[in-house]
Amino acid sequence: MKIREHRGSLHDSLMTTREIPDNRCAVVSHINETLTGWIKQPVTLADLEITRVGFDKRTGLWTYMISVPAWGVYGYAGFDNDQAFPE
Numbered sequence: 001m002k003i004r005e006h007r008g009s010l011h012d013s014l015m016t017t018r019e020i021p022d023n024r025c026a027v028v029s030h031i032n033e034t035l036t037g038w039i040k041q042p043v044t045l046a047d048l049e050i051t052r053v054g055f056d057k058r059t060g061l062w063t064y065m066i067s068v069p070a071w072g073v074y075g076y077a078g079f080d081n082d083q084a085f086p087e
Contacts, residue, residue, distance in 0.1 A: 001019070001020060001021075001022045001026075001037050001077050001078065002017050002018070002019055002020075002061065002077065002078045002079075003017070003018055003020055003027065003030055003066070003075060003076070003077045003078075004006055004016045004017040004075050004076055004078075005034065005074065005075040006073045006074065006075045006076070010058060013075070013076070014059070015023050016034075016075070022086045023087065024045055024048060024050075024086065024087060025045065025086075026046075026064060027048065027077065028043055028044065028048065031043045031066075031068065031074055033043055035071065035074075036075065038071075039070050039071060040070070041070065042051075043068050043070070043071075046059070047053070047068045047069060047070070048066065048067075048068065049066070049067040049068065049069070050064050050065070050066055050067075050075075050077075050085050051064060051065045051067070052064055052085070053065050053076070055082070056076075056078070059078055059081060061078030061080065062078065062079045062080070062081065062082045062083065063078045063085075064076065064078075064085050065079045
């Protein structure tokens with residue numbers, strides 16, 4: 001999956017895009033790596049809030065919003081095909 005941070009503009013957000021394995025553990029690991037020094041406690045699987053957004057014409061990806069309680073909206077995950085978010 002492709003994952004990107006939420007930023008002020010789509011261009012700035014797309015500049016943070018990374019390819020990670022298609023699973024929630026990889027999402028947690030990625031978030032913890034990118035937010036080191038910004039959050040007091042590591043994000044856990046139980047913290048993830050994943051919301052289906054749908055097809056984003058701007059990116060050409062099927063998109064999910066990723067939030068964590070201590071941070072708010074972290075960013076977005078995108079897939080080439082319409083699928084459920086992997087466990």
